[in-house]
Amino acid sequence: MKLRVLIFLTAASVAITLSAVNYYFQHKWFDVGVTFGVSFVISFIVFYYLIERYVYSKIKLIYKLIHNLKLGRDLRDALGETINSADPIADVELEVKAWAREKKIEIDELRKQEQFRREFLSNISHEFKTPLFAIQGYIEAVRDDRFEDKEMATQFLEKASKNVDRLSYLIKDLDEISKLESGEMPINYxxxxxxxxxxxxxxxxxxxxxxxxxxxxxxxxxxxxxxxxxxxxxxxxxxxxxxxxxxxxxxxxxxxxxxxxxxxxxxxxxxxxxxxxxxxxxxxxxxxxxxxxxxxxxxxxxxxxxxxxxxxxxxxxxxxxxxxxxxxxxxxxxxxxxxxxxxxxxxxxxxxxx
Incomplete structure (x- = not known):
């Protein structure tokens, strides 16, 4: 409705302008009336055709795409569906604003997840490296000593064993928390x-x-x-x-x-x-x-x-x-x-x- 009023006012403005020019040169009210009527009809038809053909139809398509994508429908369904709306421009504005808010929330959430992923990878890398390096050091020390100091070798092997246990606990807990998150570990009430x-x-x-x-x-x-x-x-x-x-x-x-x-x-x-x-x-x-x-x-x-x-x-x-x-x-x-x-x-x- 608002679109037609806008076209009507635009066509009337063009018709009034042409009529004023005609009156300035001829000073005949009959010619001014004819000029106003003809120019108004032609302008209204031209503007309506252009806006309906190239603007209005494109806006309706954008509206349908955003509306259907928000509902999670397939893109082909969005293109093939018709939307009846009295004011698609206002609807598009509301849809775009709502869509932009949702995307901002999604982007913020993705950034948080990315930060969490980086921290998690950094933490898990550190948790694995600490016992692995300790095991490697103890084994190399025992190997270089060639068991000449059996008491020291026994102590180092015991420490290496404790770090192996720590790795086992870590892997077990990671596996358990992964199953809990994915729902693979059922709750037996x-x-x-x-x-x-x-x-x-x-x-x-x-x-x-x-x-x-x-x-x-x-x-x-x-x-x-x-x-x-x-x-x-x-x-x-x-x-x-x-x-x-x-x-x-x-x-x-x-x-x-x-x-x-x-x-x-x-x-x-x-x-x-x-x-x-x-x-x-x-x-x-x-x-x-x-x-x-x-x-x-x-x-x-x-x-x-x-x-x-x-x-x-x-x-x-x-x-x-x-x-x-x-x-x-x-x-x-x-x-x-x-x-x-x-x-x-x-x-x-x-x-x-x-």
Whole structure:
């Protein structure tokens, strides 16, 4: 509608101009009227034909292409489909602006992914090179010595073996996190008592805790009947990773405690340590792969740097949440939720009178 009004005004302007010129030279109103009528009709037809033929049709084509590409349709479908719109120019403007916003968001996301890819490749290269170079150095030292110093050779081979173990852990964790991300590792839901699982994990890690001079505390009675629905094996891994992380950043003579809280339809499990804590600026990146807040210390203790990333993927695969709160110098608390198991009502047992 707006396009026709624009053509009408343009044709009228041309007709008025020609009529004014005709009146200036002839001063005959009849000739001016004829000139105005003829020039207006011809101008309107010419402008309408040109705009409809070369401009309007092209705009409609652009509109159809953008509209259909936004919907994810095939390009041939976009070309073959007709769009009925009273004002395609305004529609094209809106579509182009929306399309530009979407593309900007996509480009920003691609840049973030590219940055993440670069950091990941850099980190994984460093994680592999460190043990590989150590193994290479120990083996070369033993080979050059030709086992003349058997005690030294034994020590070097033991150190080389530890670095081989570190590589194995790294490859295993990378494979596991890849399967979690791609969905190749299914979640096998079962009902189990979360208290029993916590007790098993604490018993399993008691020796490692004593090596770090850390006391394990379970702030919940073992006989409480708290049933959850989850993958028992994977939740066990979550608990092991979180407790092991508390050893890395705990303090000698410190404590690591596990607490369970009953919520409405969920259970909250928290692992708390009184170690060095985490600065607030590091918290958003804490679950990234290979991210370490204290590089030297965590590498001395060991680990692949993927423990917390695996924890996050396992909990999210359960469609649950994990969070962390921490204060530098005071300690950290990692908490995650699990779905409570639905309690089925037991049918009443009839009593038979003899």
């Amino acid at each position: 079962t009902k189990f008592k979360i208290n029993d699982l916590v007790r098993e994990v604490l018993d399993e890690m008691e020796m490692k805790a004593s090596q770090h001079d850390i006391k394990l505390i379970f702030k919940q009675k073992y006989d409480d009947n708290i049933m959850v629905t989850a993958d028992r094996e994977k939740i066990q891994q979550v608990m092991v990773n979180l407790i092991d992380n508390s050893f890395k950043y705990g303090k000698q003579g410190g404590n690591t405690s596990v607490s369970i809280f009953n919520l409405h339809d969920q259970v909250l499990i928290e692992v708390t340590d009184d170690g060095i804590g985490i600065e607030e600026k590091y918290l958003p990146r804490l679950f990234e792969r290979f991210f370490r807040t204290e590089q030297s210390r965590s590498r001395q203790i060991g680990g692949s740097g993927l423990g917390l990333a695996i924890v996050k993927h396992i909990i999210e695969a359960h469609q649950q949440t994990i969070n962390v709160r921490s204060t530098a110098g005071l300690g950290s608390t990692f908490g995650f939720t699990l779905q409570k198991a639905k309690q089925l009502p037991f049918p009443a047992i009839p009593v038979l009178n003899s």
